[in-house]
Amino acid sequence: xxxxxxxxxxxxxxxxxxxxxxxxxxxxxxxxxxxxxxxxxxxxxxxxxxxxxxxxxxxxxxxxxxxxxxxxxxxxxxxxxxxxxxxxxxxxxxxxxxxxxxxxxxxxxxxxxxxxxxxxxxxxxx
Numbered sequence: 727x728x729x730x731x732x733x734x735x736x737x738x739x740x741x742x743x744x745x746x747x748x749x750x751x752x753x754x755x756x757x758x759x760x761x762x763x764x765x766x767x768x769x770x771x772x773x774x775x776x777x778x779x780x781x782x783x784x785x786x787x788x789x790x791x792x793x794x795x796x797x798x799x800x801x802x803x804x805x806x807x808x809x810x811x812x813x814x815x816x817x818x819x820x821x822x823x824x825x826x827x828x829x830x831x832x833x834x835x836x837x838x839x840x841x842x843x844x845x846x847x848x849x850x851x852x
Contacts, residue, residue, distance in 0.1 A: 732794050737841070738842075740800070740842040741798050742839060742840055743788065744840060746784060747837070750781045752772075752779045752781070753781065753829065756769075756824070757826065757830060759773075777819055781816055781819070783808075783813070784796070784805045785809075811836050815829070
């Protein structure tokens with residue numbers, strides 16, 4: 727039997743890995759290019775990367791066959807919220823919705839959950 731790797735860099739409070747931020751790096755990159763008011767070409771490339779790369783759900787990023795303790799009693803509720811946000815972001819991405827105002831609140835909610843603060847999150851669209 728192969729030894730499983732522990733999920734890296736988990737918050738002692740939430741049990742969520744800080745490394746999950748890498749899973750939605752394409753979203754962060756796109757929003758940061760807008761915030762920095764970078765050249766249209768740079769923003770276009772970041773947008774294209776966001777649109778063409780699905781964001782994995784938490785247990786897809788940390789496959790339970792490879793990682794030990796992916797979903798625990800401590801992080802189960804936060805993972806449900808993370809996956810709802812990821813599903814919503816992927817739905818927007820598949821429909822080529824790239825509006826900063828729609829994406830930022832979802833990204834910020836993911837950041838809050840990954841940082842270890844897990845208030846209830848509204849994943850509905852406005």
